[in-house]
Amino acid sequence: AIERTFSIIKPDATKRNLTGAINAVFEKAGLRIVAQKRIRMTKEQAETFYAVHKDRPFFGELVEFMISEPVVVQVLEGENAVARHREVMGATNPANAAEGTVRKLYALSIGENSVHGSDAPETAKQEIAQFFSGNEIVG
Ligand code: CMP
Numbered sequence: 600a601i602e603r604t605f606s607i608i609k610p611d612a613t614k615r616n617l618t619g620a621i622n623a624v625f626e627k628a629g630l631r632i633v634a635q636k637r638i639r640m641t642k643e644q645a646e647t648f649y650a651v652h653k654d655r656p657f658f659g660e661l662v663e664f665m666i667s668e669p670v671v672v673q674v675l676e677g678e679n680a681v682a683r684h685r686e687v688m689g690a691t692n693p694a695n696a697a698e699g700t701v702r703k704l705y706a707l708s709i710g711e712n713s714v715h716g717s718d719a720p721e722t723a724k725q726e727i728a729q730f731f732s733g734n735e736i737v738g
Contacts, residue, residue, distance in 0.1 A: 605717045608673070610670060631738075632673055633736050664711065
């Protein structure tokens with residue numbers, strides 16, 4: 600079915616001017632960018648977004664990284680968008696990412712891994728709602 604997922608182009612990628620290159624990978628994979636904005640995340644936004652990881656040892660580092668440079672938040676739409684997006688992002692750790700994936704091509708490390716994508720349709724709904732109002736999404 601056609602579904603939507605939430606995507607973030609992270610600070611390591613925006614800093615290296617890779618927004619367009621990463622969007623090209625998404626679009627070639629059949630994902631349509633139906634909402635997109637470049638923002639500087641606040642500390643509060645980053646802490647809320649990653650609340651599920653708050654007890655992990657890397658939480659503080661993750662939040663500081665996400666607010667260190669601008670990010671591009673996006674809504675992507677397409678057939679099985681959540682799974683399709685995860686497939687083209689590649690494994691969280693770029694060392695394990697498959698050829699041709701965004702993380703294989705561009706990620707620097709497990710933390711500076713260039714992109715975020717929702718892990719399930721339910722999560723996607725919540726993540727989209729944190730950053731976009733309905734009228735900002737144009738399908
Ligand atoms: P993301 O998909 O945005 O969701 C949680 C993020 O935590 C993950 O991508 C990684 O960038 C980050 N992360 C996971 N494990 C580590 C780690 N060991 N050290 C630093 N960051 C990590």
